[in-house]
Amino acid sequence: MAARKKSGGRKYGKAASKRVESAMRRKKKGTLRSGRSGKKVTSRKQAIAIGLSEAREKGAKVPRKRGGRKSSGGRKSGGKKGGRKSSGRKRR
Secondary structure (H helix, E strand, O other), rough: OOOOOOOOOOOOHHHHHHHHHHHHHHHHOOOOOOOOOOOOOOOOOHHHHHHHHHHHOOOOOOOOOOOOOOOOOOOOOOOOOOOOOOOOOOOO
């Protein structure tokens, strides 16, 4: 017996797409701010995430967040990017 495929339908509701659209417009306009810090959002992905989060709060049809990833508060330090350039000679 072959496994039957579920009839899909929409993964995200219309209300969710409207919220994301609104968030993208606010990002382009420069008025979209992130939650806790209140910094201006410049990333497209972040704008989409904020739109979906708002839609979730309003009860729109949006799949649950993936629980796998958690961000640590700051950045990881992997050496300095813009330090002094070293010439071949030692200074005394």
